[in-house]
Structure formats: C-alpha cells, structure tokens
Amino acid sequence: MKVRFWGVRGSIPCPGPETVKYGGNTACIELILDNGLNFIIDAGSGIRELGNYILKKGEIQKNNIKIFLTHTHWDHIMGFPFFAPMYISDARIKIFGPCASEKDSLEGIVEGQWTYNYFPVLHKDLAAKVEYIELKEGEYDIGNGLILKTKFLLHPITCLGYRFEYHSSSFCTVYDTEPFQKKEELVDFIKGADLLVHDAQYTEYEYKNSKAGWGHSYMEYAIEVAEMGKVKRLAFFHHDPERTDSQLDALSKKYISPSVTCFFAREKEVIPLS
C-alpha cells in the first residue's frame, strides 16, 4: 500500500512562486493498494490533475473509481467539476462521505456545484454514472481486502476521520478537526498506523492566541497524539494557505519527534506504507 499526495493545502488553493515546493492545491490524497487498485480521499483542487493522470495512464479502473470525502467544505469538493472521469461515459464513480445536515443529502450538497450559477454543466448531464453512499461512524468492508473505519471529528460540520486497513498496513486521515480534549479517544483510532495524516494548519501559539474554534489543530498536538498512538510516520497536512515554502522548511526543522518520523506533506510525494 502507498499514498500519493495531490493536494495538501487547507481552505483555498494558493499557487505561486512561494508555494511551489509544497504545492498550492487543496486536499486530495490517492491510496494505492499493492494490487494497483486506487482510492481517492477528498476532491479538493488537487483532484483535477489526478483525474487527468487516471485517464492518461489508463491503468486505474475508470469503471470503478471510489472517492471518500471527509466532509463537504468547499476546499474538499471544489475539484469535482474539473475531475475529467466525470465526463467519461463508461466511468462508474462512487462517492462516499458524511452528510452534514438532516435536511440535505450528500448527493444534494455535492451536486450543488453543477448548477448554472456556478458551472456550465448540470449534474444530471454528467456522462459518468455517479453514485453517493453516506457514511457514519463505524466500520465498512470496501472489498479487495480493504477495511475502512471512520470517526467523527471536531469541526463546524460533520467531518470524518478515516482509518484504512489493508493486510497488516494501516493509514489514517485526521484533518479538519479541533484537538480532542480526551486525547485517548483519538489515540485509539490512530493506534499503530503506518502513516497518520493529521491537521496541522497552525502552530500551538497561533491556535491558542487567535485560531481556537476555527476547526483545525496545531503541530504540537499532532506530534503528541502520534507519539501516544505509536504511529510510524506523521504527515502534517492542511497547511495554512498563507504559509510559504521557506516558512514550512523552517517549521520542518522545529517540529520533530524522537519516536515518530514527522514531515510536512508535499504535492506529488509518494509514501510507501508497510
């Protein structure tokens, strides 16, 4: 199993000369199993390039694309209208995710982007066959030996943390969340993971001085829970769009742990898990 980052930013894309190294696209992660099957976590602006890559390579099952949304905030779904497989007639796309409100459906929320006020194509005119599956907290058998465990996070709308287990490897995503007061709750969920991708939008100083309640975590907290959970690698994720490459390089030197390999996620970086 391996992971490839296609978008690592929070909130809004921030391309430009100061973000070239870590990348300016919003959240999108590809999970690749040993047998070549691919799964996608989040459809931020990074999914545009992933969609092109899928079609170009032709090796991924464009008939069977599975996308797991952590939640429906815009930075996590904004890439959908530009995800090329949506416009391919034999593509079968399953979109999994939580639904934030009882009034709406996951389909209704995502579909809202394909209306003429926002985009020139309507959802009903998409060539692909798209199916929506709502997730709650629990455990799901995804098939092909992949098990998914989910956990509600602490965010202004319903947001899920994911734990993918495949043979003896495990991969967790915990972002768009405030720090858990009872750390043990989160530690249980991430325990022993080969890779934890954790929200690290802020430093502890920034969080405690002005960002508490904004729905995100800080680097010191990510390290603490990763150490408690004895995870092998910790990727800081959902970088603040204001953070430049040189600032992230400086933070990389500061935020280290004696027991966990810590790094700031970078676009296109591939992390093998085993």
Ligand SMILES: [Zn+2]
């Ligand atoms: Zn976000």
Ligand SMILES: [Zn+2]
């Ligand atoms: Zn969010």
